[in-house]
Amino acid sequence: MAAVQEMARWQRLLFEVEREFVRTLPTLIYRVGEPELKYLLCQHVWEAAGHARFLRERGRELSGFGAGEEVSAELRRLFDEAVLADDGYVALAGFYSVLKPALLRAYRHYVATTEPLADWPSRKLVEEFIRDEERHAREIAGYLTVPLPRATHAWCDHLGAAVSAFGGFLGERPSASLPPGFAWEIERRKYAHPLTCNRGVYPTCSSVFSHDPKETPIVRPWLVDPATDARVIRIMVYVWLMMEMDAVDYLATVFYDTPGAPFDLHHDLARHLWDESRHSQFGFRQLPRLGVDLMTVEHSLDLYHILVRMAPHERYAMMTMEFEAGSFPTKATVMDRVRELNDFEADTLLAFDRNDEQNHVRYGHRWLPEIMALAGETRPVDEFVRATQEKFTELAARHGGQTPHGLPPERRLTGEKILRLVANA
Numbered sequence: 001m002a003a004v005q006e007m008a009r010w011q012r013l014l015f016e017v018e019r020e021f022v023r024t025l026p027t028l029i030y031r032v033g034e035p036e037l038k039y040l041l042c043q044h045v046w047e048a049a050g051h052a053r054f055l056r057e058r059g060r061e062l063s064g065f066g067a068g069e070e071v072s073a074e075l076r077r078l079f080d081e082a083v084l085a086d087d088g089y090v091a092l093a094g095f096y097s098v099l100k101p102a103l104l105r106a107y108r109h110y111v112a113t114t115e116p117l118a119d120w121p122s123r124k125l126v127e128e129f130i131r132d133e134e135r136h137a138r139e140i141a142g143y144l145t146v147p148l149p150r151a152t153h154a155w156c157d158h159l160g161a162a163v164s165a166f167g168g169f170l171g172e173r174p175s176a177s178l179p180p181g182f183a184w185e186i187e188r189r190k191y192a193h194p195l196t197c198n199r200g201v202y203p204t205c206s207s208v209f210s211h212d213p214k215e216t217p218i219v220r221p222w223l224v225d226p227a228t229d230a231r232v233i234r235i236m237v238y239v240w241l242m243m244e245m246d247a248v249d250y251l252a253t254v255f256y257d258t259p260g261a262p263f264d265l266h267h268d269l270a271r272h273l274w275d276e277s278r279h280s281q282f283g284f285r286q287l288p289r290l291g292v293d294l295m296t297v298e299h300s301l302d303l304y305h306i307l308v309r310m311a312p313h314e315r316y317a318m319m320t321m322e323f324e325a326g327s328f329p330t331k332a333t334v335m336d337r338v339r340e341l342n343d344f345e346a347d348t349l350l351a352f353d354r355n356d357e358q359n360h361v362r363y364g365h366r367w368l369p370e371i372m373a374l375a376g377e378t379r380p381v382d383e384f385v386r387a388t389q390e391k392f393t394e395l396a397a398r399h400g401g402q403t404p405h406g407l408p409p410e411r412r413l414t415g416e417k418i419l420r421l422v423a424n425a
């Protein structure tokens with residue numbers, strides 16, 4: 001059985017590496033500014049979760065994979081180190097020029113080494129993962145600035161030395177000793193999320209919701225007023241969807257803060273994250289088609305600013321039990337109104353959004369007690385959720401509403417502008 005055990009051990013190592021990508025790659029999402037880059041990272045986190053899941057499933061068919069799902073301390077230290085780059089783009093270079101290529105090498109080594117007929121099920125999986133990893137490299141290539149600035153080079157050399165000390169993720173290369181003077185950053189300091197999230201070139205504000213059509217694009221009473229033109233509602237709901245970028249940025253913070261989570265929790269969080277990024281893309285893609293210049297749409301930062309000051313289980317409770325569970329009645333009204341337009345694409349996007357959101361609330365019921373337990377929270381769920389809602393209100397009073405409008409009223413998208421846009425269409 002030695003041959004089986006060796007391949008099972010490698011699958012175990014690959015599972016652990018993919019798990020670590022799921023735990024740490026999300027820390028890049030709120031530190032980079034381009035929406036399309038955030039979307040790609042969410043997609044890659046979700047694909048890494050899928051790779052890990054299939055490796056675990058296949059690995060457990062083999063003797064030697066091991067019963068638990070813990071990650072070795074050395075591997076964890078390497079990924080904790082990768083997170084510590086000072087800047088989101090330096091971290092991006094470390095992940096995509098050092099760690100992901102090392103994973104691809106390990107997968108290629110697996111396929112080149114295993115017995116193709118005997119280990120056919122694993123080989124088919126790994127061949128597919130290789131294609132995914134090659135695509136990930138292509139998708140990110142345009143965001144890795146070439147030539148890399150010197151600080152980025154130094155960081156990639158630093159991480160590369162740490163990977164070489166492993167001898168590759170499967171030990172497929174002779175392991176090199178760490179260069180003289182090599183010092184782990186992670187032994188000197190801890191990672192902390194930035195107190196604000198990066199939205200790149202886009203103008204920002206506190207919130208896109210208000211009661212004032214001169215102030216924000218989404219005018220709350222208009223969403224449910226039967227007299228509102230359905231075309232106005234369609235644009236407002238696309239702004240709402242695009243602003244699920246909030247959920248993308250703050251949900252991305254939860255992975256790193258829950259290192260003791262079972263893999264299945266991170267798997268479902270990864271799916272949740274990918275869903276939110278798709279919802280945001282619905283708006284990002286459709287608004288320009290309806291004549292909206294995205295440079296006039298301010299991005300709201302309040303939710304990130306408030307939630308990043310709360311504990312991870314509190315963030316998750318607010319997201320699933322308050323924001324998502326509370327959004328269904330208004331969204332149902334909005335969907336009925338949009339249906340009047342016979343806009344098949346809008347109906348489709350909203351229907352998928354609704355279906356995903358129902359799953360998210362289900363995830364919340366499944367995982368909130370577990371994520372509370374990880375944090376040592378022992379109150380009953382209901383009591384904890386109520387206390388968390390109160391805490392959110394207090395923090396919102398202090399940390400909400402602090403981001404001034406990035407654009408003067410005449411240049412930003414507001415309810416009034418949407419009226420005019422629709423009238424001139």
Ligand SMILES: [Fe+2]
Binds near residue numbers: 244247275279
């Ligand atoms: Fe969503």
Ligand SMILES: [Fe+2]
Binds near residue numbers: 247276324356357360
């Ligand atoms: Fe959601």
